[in-house]
Amino acid sequence: SQKIEQNSEALNIQEGKTATLTCNYTNYSPAYLQWYRQDPGRGPVFLLLIRENEKEKRKERLKVTFDTTLKQSLFHITASQPADSATYLCALANYGQNFVFGPGTRLSVLP
């Protein structure tokens, strides 16, 4: 059955460093991969979409990679700030299908 894993449940990093979050999947060949941010008690907010034929996507301090051979996406936040502390969710979909979400990684950026 399809499985989506996101590295660790929680990740702590020092302010100013680059945070790298991992999304791995098995038994799946998604055409699209999204990343969302979720703050406690709030709904997720869309950040980035990357397609299977795209290797990398950037938006301000965010960078996403998509390696269909490794079945993995990496989500980077450069020059991290305490305000980046949140749970980050990856979501995958194939053509015409709804997105399936991973369990999320809770990121804490320490001042």
Added chain:
Amino acid sequence: ETGVTQTPRHLVMGMTNKKSLKCEQHLGHNAMYWYKQSAKKPLELMFVYSLEERVENNSVPSRFSPECPNSSHLFLHLHTLQPEDSALYLCASSQGTGGLMHTGELFFGEGSRLTVL
């Protein structure tokens, strides 16, 4: 108002109660969704409506009953729930369904925190 609005934000109900969750989107989208988010578990898709027609029902127990009277409104009617149904219920909307139609970007509401006693 803009975005996706959910009411109530918090709901406590007994197992024999009947209550409803409401969602309204002001984005002109044609697809609406209900998700369940429990502690330590990924978001679970419950129902999808596209152009007011239910297109997906992920084996959700009949004690959850969705209703989509128009493309802007979505309800989740709750009846004889169990304590394990306690969770955050999230409504979302998008323009089209599935990755084929669009980026598939989902716009979520703030959620309704449900506690079943």
